[in-house]
């Protein structure tokens with residue numbers, strides 16, 4: 592029996608195209624179309640938006656995004672075995688699904704998208720964090736996208752929304768909360784996926800702020816936070832020693848006591864330190 596959107600159920604799609612999941616591509620598919628619709632709705636009002644999806648796989652989330660009214664979905668998929676399933680969806684929604692066979696870390700998507708753009712994806716876990724950091728750290732802000740709605744391992748999701756003092760607080764929290772409002776909107780148990788991964792998952796929704804909360808150069812902020820949290824239990828004067836012999840002076844100039852630890856420093860402090868380091 593066809594699903595509500597008139598296309599075959601995802602289990603049938605997977606069987607027809609023999610999409611046996613490949614671990615090295617992070618393939619844990621969502622086969623419940625109610626769930627993929629829920630994630631698409633969490634992306635906000637899609638009417639009139641282009642939506643970038645990384646890793647559409649058999650297309651469950653793609654179908655949700657199209658049914659929720661996306662003007663166009665641009666889907667970037669690395670696995671050629673998924674293309675026939677995507678072609679069926681494209682035929683069902685004429686002119687609204689464009690897909691690119693390629694690696695999302697290499698494809699230039701900008702020439703295929705028109706503003707306003709939202710990004711929504713059940714990301715392959717092995718490239719998820721790298722893509723997120725790239726989307727958060729363009730030189731020029733605002734970025735090309737308005738919002739990100741992304742599935743991660745739950746632990747990564749917790750790192751994105753973590754506050755100072757928590758074990759999860761680190762580079763991801765700082766980069767995300769610097770330029771977006773970030774919150775977890777959905778938690779999913781392993782059984783929601785086929786095959787089930789070992790860990791729980793969660794969807795994070797990040798809304799781009801018109802301006803970063805505090806001025807800083809993205810590359811410097813990224814570097815300073817990466818180094819600081821690499822040795823998170825050490826005092827900053829030791830953890831940041833590799834950034835130069837005058838690091839204690841720079842910390843003080845940024846209003847940070849050099850004996851404090853990275854996990855105690857709020858976003859504002861790291862931005863002040865990034866400005867000092869850029870001088």
Ligand SMILES: C[S@@+](CC[C@H](N)C(=O)[O-])C[C@H]1O[C@@H](n2cnc3c(N)ncnc32)[C@H](O)[C@@H]1O
Pocket residue numbers: 616617618619620621622645646647648649650651652667668669670673693694695696712713714715716718
């Ligand atoms: C977790 S699955 C999600 C599939 C589908 N969106 C779903 O929700 O069922 C991740 C998908 O990303 C694809 N993928 C893995 N690495 C990729 C990369 N570097 N670029 C683009 N797609 C990739 C995989 O082939 C797979 O289809």
